[in-house]
Amino acid sequence: MTTTLTIRRPDDWHLHLRDGEMLKAVLPETTRHFARAIIMPNLVPPVVTLDDARAYHGRIMDALPQGAAFDPLMTLYLTENTDADDVAAAHASGLVKAVKLYPAGATTNSASGVSNLDAVRGVLERMAEIGLPLCVHGEVTDPEVDIFDREAVFIDRVLEPMRRAVPGLRVVMEHITTADGVEYARTGDGDLGATITTHHLMINRNHMLVGGIRPHYYCLPVVKRARHQKALREAATSGEARFFLGTDSAPHNDAGKESACGCAGVFSASNTMSCLAHVFEEENALNRLEAFASLNGPAFYRLPPNETRLTLTRQGPVDYPAKIETGVGPVTLFDPGHPLLWAVSEAAA
Numbered sequence: 001m002t003t004t005l006t007i008r009r010p011d012d013w014h015l016h017l018r019d020g021e022m023l024k025a026v027l028p029e030t031t032r033h034f035a036r037a038i039i040m041p042n043l044v045p046p047v048v049t050l051d052d053a054r055a056y057h058g059r060i061m062d063a064l065p066q067g068a069a070f071d072p073l074m075t076l077y078l079t080e081n082t083d084a085d086d087v088a089a090a091h092a093s094g095l096v097k098a099v100k101l102y103p104a105g106a107t108t109n110s111a112s113g114v115s116n117l118d119a120v121r122g123v124l125e126r127m128a129e130i131g132l133p134l135c136v137h138g139e140v141t142d143p144e145v146d147i148f149d150r151e152a153v154f155i156d157r158v159l160e161p162m163r164r165a166v167p168g169l170r171v172v173m174e175h176i177t178t179a180d181g182v183e184y185a186r187t188g189d190g191d192l193g194a195t196i197t198t199h200h201l202m203i204n205r206n207h208m209l210v211g212g213i214r215p216h217y218y219c220l221p222v223v224k225r226a227r228h229q230k231a232l233r234e235a236a237t238s239g240e241a242r243f244f245l246g247t248d249s250a251p252h253n254d255a256g257k258e259s260a261c262g263c264a265g266v267f268s269a270s271n272t273m274s275c276l277a278h279v280f281e282e283e284n285a286l287n288r289l290e291a292f293a294s295l296n297g298p299a300f301y302r303l304p305p306n307e308t309r310l311t312l313t314r315q316g317p318v319d320y321p322a323k324i325e326t327g328v329g330p331v332t333l334f335d336p337g338h339p340l341l342w343a344v345s346e347a348a349a
């Protein structure tokens with residue numbers, strides 16, 4: 001049996017770092033294992049312009065633990081007022097690696113998102129021209145559409161028409177959660193990628209709802225049926241270049257999660273690599289973990305893979321804290337529901 005695995009240092013292609021005290025507390029949990037991450041812009045107020053991104057990048061760099069080698073890849077939050085020239089300048093600066101589309105009201109802090117895609121058509125065309133990827137939160141917000149169907153309906157109603165209207169636009173389907181998402185991602189060529197989270201590989205809606213409601217498993221897009229989880233596992237472990245890791249690690253404090261109207265978001269930065277080794281071992285695909293976590297993402301974003309390495313060792317149950325402390329209260333770490341046997345034994349900076 002394989003007991004150690006050395007891979008290129010991984011990157012996280014979808015991460016929420018927040019700001020202020022929360023940023024300070026969660027950033028080391030990512031920099032311990034990951035070299036780079038695509039930083040989500042859904043702050044309050046959101047990161048909309050190149051200036052906003054520069055300022056947020058500065059705050060992240062200031063919060064870095066001593067000696068950490070970490071490159072935050074910034075994103076801009078697309079609004080109906082976004083200026084195509086500012087987006088092009090952001091791309092040219094090298095600081096901004098993607099623009100994020102949130103349908104207005106789809107998820108946490110998405111009130112400034114897009115209601116009318118025609119209003120952003122010019123920006124999307126410019127992005128297609130310069131090769132800047134659009135990261136898409138793929139859920140419709142139509143109240144008539146059942147929450148478990150919102151991803152599939154988004155693909156038909158929004159994503160496919162948008163890709164047809166703007167040929168050449170490079171799109172990342174963020175955190176896909178269904179067999180429909182997997183299937184649609186496979187219809188693209190090099191211009192369509194899809195991230196998959198750690199928790200969607202490990203849990204389905206039964207884990208969240210059977211025997212009591214578990215608020216720490218609630219996220220958006222919400223976890224679906226077991227057959228969708230199976231499709232995601234098959235995709236992630238397939239080695240196909242279009243699928244790569246985006247943890248969507250999204251910290252909220254316990255007061256926000258354990259509430260009559262709890263926030264969406266799973267915090268998984270600390271134990272993601274142990275979780276992934278577990279999943280890939282179960283799927284007999286440990287030899288493809290590196291593709292998913294360390295190679296396919298940079299290839300899509302046209303960046304070189306990391307030169308440093310990370311070693312995982314199968315050494316028996318790893319002790320992760322149940323919570324991390326932050327200046328704004330405790331944040332509960334994703335609980336896979338069983339022991340994790342793979343530990344990150346060495347992460348060269």
Ligand code: NCD
Binds near residue numbers: 265
């Ligand atoms: C994210 C957050 O908390 O910012 N929540 C989540 O459940 N994934 C927003 C998002 O990515 O949808």
Ligand code: ZN
Binds near residue numbers: 248
């Ligand atoms: Zn997210």
